Amino acid sequence: MRSSPAAVSPIIPIDRDSGIPLHKQIYDGYRSAILRGDLRPGAQITSSRTFAAELRVSRFPVLNAYAQLLAEGYFESRVGAGTFVSTSLPEQLMSAPRPVATPAREPSGPRPVARRAFLVPAFPASATLPGWGAFGVHQPAFDQFPFPVWSSFVTRHSNSPQASAIHHIDPRGSERFREEICNYLRTARAVKCDPSQIMIVSGSQQALDITARVLLDPGNRVWVEEPGYTLERSVIAAAGCQLCPVPVDSDGMDVAEGIRRYRKARAAFVTPSHQYPLGSTMSASRRLQLLNWAQSSGAWIVEDDYDSEFRYESQPVASLQGLDANARVIYIGTFSKVMFASLRIGYIVVPRDLLDRFMAVRFAMDIFPPYLYQEVLTDFMKIGHFGRHIRRMRQLYGERRAVLVKSLREEFGNAVELHGAAAGMHLTVTFPRGLKDRDLAAKALRERLWLLALSPSYLGEKVREGFILGFGSTPAEQIPRAVARLKALVTG
Amino acid sequence: MRSSPAAVSPIIPIDRDSGIPLHKQIYDGYRSAILRGDLRPGAQITSSRTFAAELRVSRFPVLNAYAQLLAEGYFESRVGAGTFVSTSLPEQLMSAPRPVATPAREPSGPRPVARRAFLVPAFPASATLPGWGAFGVHQPAFDQFPFPVWSSFVTRHSNSPQASAIHHIDPRGSERFREEICNYLRTARAVKCDPSQIMIVSGSQQALDITARVLLDPGNRVWVEEPGYTLERSVIAAAGCQLCPVPVDSDGMDVAEGIRRYRKARAAFVTPSHQYPLGSTMSASRRLQLLNWAQSSGAWIVEDDYDSEFRYESQPVASLQGLDANARVIYIGTFSKVMFASLRIGYIVVPRDLLDRFMAVRFAMDIFPPYLYQEVLTDFMKIGHFGRHIRRMRQLYGERRAVLVKSLREEFGNAVELHGAAAGMHLTVTFPRGLKDRDLAAKALRERLWLLALSPSYLGEKVREGFILGFGSTPAEQIPRAVARLKALVTG
Numbered sequence: 001m002r003s004s005p006a007a008v009s010p011i012i013p014i015d016r017d018s019g020i021p022l023h024k025q026i027y028d029g030y031r032s033a034i035l036r037g038d039l040r041p042g043a044q045i046t047s048s049r050t051f052a053a054e055l056r057v058s059r060f061p062v063l064n065a066y067a068q069l070l071a072e073g074y075f076e077s078r079v080g081a082g083t084f085v086s087t088s089l090p091e092q093l094m095s096a097p098r099p100v101a102t103p104a105r106e107p108s109g110p111r112p113v114a115r116r117a118f119l120v121p122a123f124p125a126s127a128t129l130p131g132w133g134a135f136g137v138h139q140p141a142f143d144q145f146p147f148p149v150w151s152s153f154v155t156r157h158s159n160s161p162q163a164s165a166i167h168h169i170d171p172r173g174s175e176r177f178r179e180e181i182c183n184y185l186r187t188a189r190a191v192k193c194d195p196s197q198i199m200i201v202s203g204s205q206q207a208l209d210i211t212a213r214v215l216l217d218p219g220n221r222v223w224v225e226e227p228g229y230t231l232e233r234s235v236i237a238a239a240g241c242q243l244c245p246v247p248v249d250s251d252g253m254d255v256a257e258g259i260r261r262y263r264k265a266r267a268a269f270v271t272p273s274h275q276y277p278l279g280s281t282m283s284a285s286r287r288l289q290l291l292n293w294a295q296s297s298g299a300w301i302v303e304d305d306y307d308s309e310f311r312y313e314s315q316p317v318a319s320l321q322g323l324d325a326n327a328r329v330i331y332i333g334t335f336s337k338v339m340f341a342s343l344r345i346g347y348i349v350v351p352r353d354l355l356d357r358f359m360a361v362r363f364a365m366d367i368f369p370p371y372l373y374q375e376v377l378t379d380f381m382k383i384g385h386f387g388r389h390i391r392r393m394r395q396l397y398g399e400r401r402a403v404l405v406k407s408l409r410e411e412f413g414n415a416v417e418l419h420g421a422a423a424g425m426h427l428t429v430t431f432p433r434g435l436k437d438r439d440l441a442a443k444a445l446r447e448r449l450w451l452l453a454l455s456p457s458y459l460g461e462k463v464r465e466g467f468i469l470g471f472g473s474t475p476a477e478q479i480p481r482a483v484a485r486l487k488a489l490v491t492g
Numbered sequence: 493m494r495s496s497p498a499a500v501s502p503i504i505p506i507d508r509d510s511g512i513p514l515h516k517q518i519y520d521g522y523r524s525a526i527l528r529g530d531l532r533p534g535a536q537i538t539s540s541r542t543f544a545a546e547l548r549v550s551r552f553p554v555l556n557a558y559a560q561l562l563a564e565g566y567f568e569s570r571v572g573a574g575t576f577v578s579t580s581l582p583e584q585l586m587s588a589p590r591p592v593a594t595p596a597r598e599p600s601g602p603r604p605v606a607r608r609a610f611l612v613p614a615f616p617a618s619a620t621l622p623g624w625g626a627f628g629v630h631q632p633a634f635d636q637f638p639f640p641v642w643s644s645f646v647t648r649h650s651n652s653p654q655a656s657a658i659h660h661i662d663p664r665g666s667e668r669f670r671e672e673i674c675n676y677l678r679t680a681r682a683v684k685c686d687p688s689q690i691m692i693v694s695g696s697q698q699a700l701d702i703t704a705r706v707l708l709d710p711g712n713r714v715w716v717e718e719p720g721y722t723l724e725r726s727v728i729a730a731a732g733c734q735l736c737p738v739p740v741d742s743d744g745m746d747v748a749e750g751i752r753r754y755r756k757a758r759a760a761f762v763t764p765s766h767q768y769p770l771g772s773t774m775s776a777s778r779r780l781q782l783l784n785w786a787q788s789s790g791a792w793i794v795e796d797d798y799d800s801e802f803r804y805e806s807q808p809v810a811s812l813q814g815l816d817a818n819a820r821v822i823y824i825g826t827f828s829k830v831m832f833a834s835l836r837i838g839y840i841v842v843p844r845d846l847l848d849r850f851m852a853v854r855f856a857m858d859i860f861p862p863y864l865y866q867e868v869l870t871d872f873m874k875i876g877h878f879g880r881h882i883r884r885m886r887q888l889y890g891e892r893r894a895v896l897v898k899s900l901r902e903e904f905g906n907a908v909e910l911h912g913a914a915a916g917m918h919l920t921v922t923f924p925r926g927l928k929d930r931d932l933a934a935k936a937l938r939e940r941l942w943l944l945a946l947s948p949s950y951l952g953e954k955v956r957e958g959f960i961l962g963f964g965s966t967p968a969e970q971i972p973r974a975v976a977r978l979k980a981l982v983t984g
Contacts, residue, residue: 006876384498
């Protein structure tokens with residue numbers, strides 16, 4: 001193989017019938033691409049031989065144009081490296097360091113946007129995880145992740161990719177990976193499934209979105225937990241459905257109240273293992289009540305089991321899906337909490353009779369999931385690193401949670417109320433005296449303390465104020481000081 | 493760090509108030525998990541110490557239960573490795589090698605599925621790329637990809653991930669990567685953009701889907717090319733829109749005919765660089781006509797520039813987006829053709845006034861794209877490997893295409909018609925005498941020759957039959973024989 005130049009050639013339209021000589025056309029093309037900023041200072045220039053071949057002209061006009069561009073300082077030569085756009089162009093030549101190429105004037109005429117695109121809230125730039133440490137929510141202990149082991153698997157699968165893995169298209173993802181997930185879910189979560197029912201997705205958000213596209217029609221009523229997960233609500237709202245908030249208490253969603261308020265609904269979206277954000281575990285009687293309601297009213301249950309791996313003081317709770325004798329539960333899980341979120345891998349366990357539609361919808365949405373991490377996670381699980389990492393994190397998070405609880409008690413005494421079972425990676429607190437949680441969260445952000453306000457998790461008018469405190473990414477020794485800062489903020 | 497066991501523990505509900513002794517409850521729990529197949533032969537068993545801690549019981553009942561399970565052959569010990577589910581369980585104990593855990597009876601009661609979920613066709617299992625070689629469509633020369641270099645970048649970014657890359661959430665993706673793509677598009681495709689307008693997605697399919705969700709309301713009329721790309725049509729149909737087929741000729745979409753048939757439409761979806769499947773390049777006058785129509789009727793243009801990198805006999809054609817003075821073009825590109833499809837990376841260039849809605853919709857769909865390949869591709873582009881790989885593939889595919897054209901002429905003479913400019917990774921052929929393309933494609937599949945029938949690319953009644961022949965993944969020396977097999981099939 002001969003070496004190929006690395007440069008990317010600009011598009012220079014050549015018109016042989018214009019009176020303008022070819023070398024002038026090439027010179028003008030380069031000069032204006034540089035002045036527009038389409039070719040940046042330091043960009044490598046395609047060799048004259050290659051560029052002449054690409055333009056289908058002889059080499060002479062290209063050499064001629066390049067010589068002029070060099071002479072005028074638009075290009076510069078570097079010995080042994082080639083020719084580049086000059087990094088020291090006279091300032092007055094450049095309209096701006098990176099000129100904006102689109103027209104400055106306002107776009108004119110009707111510019112219709114879909115009505116349904118306005119059903120979702122704007123991207124909340126300030127609300128996303130601003131940094132690590134106290135009290136970032138949904139953040140695992142990234143520094144504890146076994147990157148050396150992980151990377152060895154990544155390297156292996158990147159170096160010698162399995163043709164089948166790269167080649168085969170299944171909208172559910174890799175079969176080997178689905179088998180591994182199936183084994184895990186049957187053992188650890190008592191989910192009833194076989195690998196054909198599992199669909200790999202880019203995280204629980206895409207899982208919710210695909211599920212909504214398969215099951216929800218505009219105008220349908222959908223039960224959601226109150227308070228609940230705002231991004232889940234975005235998906236349901238985007239589907240044009242009516243959000244029906246059902247209150248949550250220490251036994252999880254109050255199913256009887258849901259039936260009283262909205263007997264007929266297309267679906268109920270729940271987090272029975274560890275309710276988000278209040279942290280309760282749905283009781284056995286509520287689970288049966290929910291399953292019975294779904295069966296008798298022809299509704300679906302969407303179970304988001306997002307951080308079920310982490311329970312610290314009680315036995316693990318089996319999934320709702322495993323209790324269901326009527327295949328009415330769509331089970332959703334994610335690797336974001338156990339591993340890290342930018343993996344973008346989660347899964348759906350789909351009732352058999354819905355598989356055809358889930359596959360059709362997913363194929364039309366984004367065809368199939370990327371291969372590399374599927375292969376890597378398969379091995380990571382098969383060899384036991386996954387189970388080991390969960391166990392280590394369970395102990396670590398349990399310790400961090402205990403320190404957080406102790407610190408909160410020491411600082412606040414009875415002036416704080418803690419919610420939820422000893423589980424997961426966050427703890428929600430409210431304050432009997434009340435406070436303005438959004439204002440305080442904005443203030444804390446300026447001081448680089450990440451407080452997620454509780455009140456935006458409510459849809460209705462009965463709102464509690466407080467904070468959802470993540471402890472996954474905060475070392476235990478830093479927690480007391482973070483709680484002291486919280487105290488100062490709340491009482492200040 | 494002390495070593496943690498790799499095993500995943502099963503869920504065994506312990507009831508201290510039942511009359512059943514703890515060791516019997518644990519024994520029964522394991523035994524039935526094994527018989528159900530939830531714990532598979534060979535699965536590692538959690539150590540008695542760890543499991544007792546997880547169950548919050550003393551170690552004695554666990555040891556007692558494990559001893560009985562070992563004695564009865566459900567468990568087996570391996571020296572130095574631990575305890576495992578026996579790999580030689582008596583057959584009569586196991587209901588099946590992998591028993592199906594869900595209830596056998598048919599799900600009962602109403603099981604309502606969204607009407608919109610039926611707007612997309614079923615996943616066509618047989619229609620996806622069945623293997624490499626002649627004449628797989630959209631398949632690059634995978635064996636020519638510089639995996640060693642690529643893997644070195646993958647390893648580096650996997651080993652020491654940038655906290656910022658893993659942490660920062662932007663629904664558009666990594667800023668560094670968007671800058672690299674912006675430079676490339678401005679230079680090589682004459683796209684007018686800055687990095688803020690670029691959104692990284694999982695490929696052109698997700699790009700189409702997001703675009704449809706932002707711009708299309710149910711009932712809108714949408715121009716599509718006839719013949720055209722079936723997966724693009726799935727997206728438009730899934731949005732509940734009316735597909736308006738506009739005929740294509742050797743100058744691309746017949747815009748005048750489109751205006752005559754459907755003057756008012758919300759959008760036109762086009763492939764102007766290399767029309768799929770007929771391969772024509774849209775002429776300059778048609779481009780201006782299309783842009784004028786869009787401006788005067790308040791329509792959007794979605795430009796899918798899917799394999800524009802590869803032109804063999806003429807100068808590259810600038811993007812339609814670059815010609816547009818009114819920011820009415822949504823530009824879509826993909827790395828699937830230049831790199832490989834299972835990367836799942838593409839991008840959208842979004843008009844500035846639409847950015848807010850694109851970000852909101854994408855955030856609700858799947859939050860943000862996975863980090864690793866974004867980082868890797870950024871370096872791959874920055875250091876010049878990307879430009880070099882494109883150039884090498886341009887030469888390779890040009891040679892393969894020339895051999896394919898020559899072979900077709902030798903075998904078929906004038907009994908075959910070739911369509912399209914010398915570009916891309918596929919060549920479409922029709923036969924003046926006519927043939928049943930779907931039947932022949934099915935027959936060819938059984939003989940491991942991959943023929944994609946042309947006729948399903950048509951929506952209307954005027955259908956041409958023929959084949960879309962991919963040549964990207966077929967070495968030049970194998971092409972004559974593949975064409976001979978095609979000849980035998982067509983004339984057989």
